[in-house]
Amino acid sequence: MDALIYTVLLLILLILNASAIYMYKNDKLDLWLSGIIIGILGPVFAFLIGAIFVKYEHSQGATAEGAQIAAAFIGLIIVANGIIYFIVGITLKLIGFLKYKRA
Incomplete structure (x- = not known):
């Protein structure tokens, strides 16, 4: 069951991260x-899940106690990943704004 949990988590994170980076590189969606x-x-x-x-x-x-804990673990990791994207996106926007303001 552990391998299944990590495989599902890896697949979800790969899909979400790849789509976020693809959309950011093509100027369709900001990272934040x-x-x-x-x-x-x-x-x-x-x-x-x-x-x-x-x-x-x-x-x-x-x-199914382990399954419930695994689902909570997956949810927390995905939310933490979203928070990281939010912080990085806001930081990049602030840096871009400050560079534009100086020019």
Whole structure:
């Protein structure tokens, strides 16, 4: 089950990070806004994955406590990733604003 948790987390983070960087490089979405979106999607993904994990654990005859903790872990990591994008995006905007102001 641990390998499944880390695989799911890795796939979600790869997709979210790749799309955030792609949209930022093509001037479609700022990083700070991507951070907010990722932060909002974190609990959504956690509930969806948690429901799947709990259903799987119940089918195996377990109490699914580990699945619930894993879903919370995945949600917290995704939200933390969104917060990092938000902070980096705001910092880049401030640096760009200060450079523009000096010129």
